[in-house]
Amino acid sequence: MASDDEKNRLSGRLGRYVRVGTGVGATAARIAGARLFGEADLRKEGELLASALGTLKGPLMKVAQLLATIPDAVPPEWAAELMRLQSDAPPMGWAFVKRRMIAELGIGWEKRFASFETQPSHAASLGQVHKATGLDGQRLAVKLQYPDMESAVEADLSQLGLLFSMHARMRPAIDTSEIRQEIGDRIREELDYTREGRHMRLYGGIFRDDPLIRVPERIEALSTKRLLTMTWLDGGPLLAHKADPQEIRNRLASAMFRAWWYPFSHYGVIHGDPHLGNYTVFAEDGAPAGINLLDYGCIRIFPPAFVEGVIELYRGLLADDRDRIVAAYERWGFRGLDNELVDILNIWARFIYGPLLTDRVRRIADGVSPAEYGRKEASRVAAALKARGPVTVPREFVFMDRAAIGLGGVFLHLDAELNFYRLFNEQIEAFDRTELTKRQSEALIGAGLAG
Numbered sequence: 001m002a003s004d005d006e007k008n009r010l011s012g013r014l015g016r017y018v019r020v021g022t023g024v025g026a027t028a029a030r031i032a033g034a035r036l037f038g039e040a041d042l043r044k045e046g047e048l049l050a051s052a053l054g055t056l057k058g059p060l061m062k063v064a065q066l067l068a069t070i071p072d073a074v075p076p077e078w079a080a081e082l083m084r085l086q087s088d089a090p091p092m093g094w095a096f097v098k099r100r101m102i103a104e105l106g107i108g109w110e111k112r113f114a115s116f117e118t119q120p121s122h123a124a125s126l127g128q129v130h131k132a133t134g135l136d137g138q139r140l141a142v143k144l145q146y147p148d149m150e151s152a153v154e155a156d157l158s159q160l161g162l163l164f165s166m167h168a169r170m171r172p173a174i175d176t177s178e179i180r181q182e183i184g185d186r187i188r189e190e191l192d193y194t195r196e197g198r199h200m201r202l203y204g205g206i207f208r209d210d211p212l213i214r215v216p217e218r219i220e221a222l223s224t225k226r227l228l229t230m231t232w233l234d235g236g237p238l239l240a241h242k243a244d245p246q247e248i249r250n251r252l253a254s255a256m257f258r259a260w261w262y263p264f265s266h267y268g269v270i271h272g273d274p275h276l277g278n279y280t281v282f283a284e285d286g287a288p289a290g291i292n293l294l295d296y297g298c299i300r301i302f303p304p305a306f307v308e309g310v311i312e313l314y315r316g317l318l319a320d321d322r323d324r325i326v327a328a329y330e331r332w333g334f335r336g337l338d339n340e341l342v343d344i345l346n347i348w349a350r351f352i353y354g355p356l357l358t359d360r361v362r363r364i365a366d367g368v369s370p371a372e373y374g375r376k377e378a379s380r381v382a383a384a385l386k387a388r389g390p391v392t393v394p395r396e397f398v399f400m401d402r403a404a405i406g407l408g409g410v411f412l413h414l415d416a417e418l419n420f421y422r423l424f425n426e427q428i429e430a431f432d433r434t435e436l437t438k439r440q441s442e443a444l445i446g447a448g449l450a451g
Helices: 010-036 042-054 058-067 076-082 094-105 149-168 177-190 193-206 246-267 304-319 322-332 339-356 375-388 396-414 420-428 433-447
Strands: 113-116 127-134 139-145 227-231 269-271 279-284 287-293 299-301
Touching (some): 094 227, 149 177, 193 246, 193 433, 246 269, 246 396, 246 420, 246 433, 304 322, 304 339
Antiparallel strands (some): 127 139, 139 227
């Protein structure tokens, strides 16, 4: 049984405050000094912030990457530099891993596995994964959280206010209060591997027997709040198929589309982090056949009314029905709507929904790189909102936007050519809010996520 000695430790927070505060605080001072003398350079400021954050790894870097996808949560020049941050962190050494495993499963933990690889197969911002074999011969993936992550998250989230306050002095286009709360809630959830295991069970039920999508299973007896053991899914990197025939790339992109939109339209949940490392490609008869969904830390569960608002906004845009569009924004949670604000919001909406509005085979965007996807439109929205005054973005927007941008980036990497209109309408044609509410409730209860 895991000890909770490290749970949000004061010493851990203080140490993190010093490291984060020193790096970001010194950068803030340099930025303020330059502006005082009229030498503001947003690109240079972004480089300084990325440098300060990039040396830290961990949760604050993850937050910074997320902010880079939201129009004017930070300046686009800052966003461009923050997007360059990498999510790989130095792995824990074997001695450290053994101590962590003892803390989670107790002395003699090795006897609960037939084998356990000493080198991690993957290391990321919050933890690392080791290949192992169960006593029954089953191949396993063992995800072990780095020590003091709860302390690091709380320290980093408190420093997030510094980034926002720096930007607030620049007449920002949006009020970030809801964004800050949403990010905090979701990042804290990612630390709870018991909850992640329930997310996995939820998705396992949604995609049971689906030929395109596979979900691992949590091994209850070998899992704790900070240790998640699951079945190993064979697969290779998604980007290894960039040069495959168009038919294969389209099949993989169709699987990605379904993996995202089907759970949202039928159960009100999304995978909020469509990072390329969260998917692998499985093969059948020697050919790429579908995708493995590997990470369930960042799953967002939405109220059915919000899902209805997303679909109604699409239908309003499709019919050019302004009253329907306005009603949909209100269901999303936007307040103080007037004609000017609706026109500004429509810039972003028509970008996000654009590929879904025309009944034809197309690429997600022509002549745009994955790194540039959405940046031009975000700049237009930010400029228009600054001229008008800040608007409060509903918290549900944060991960919806992040996921949509990330998914579009995957389609760009694969250079997929699909009829996105038909793919989307297949998912929403039978939408009924009452049915979704019932279906979602049953699924959440079954996965242990209700309440």
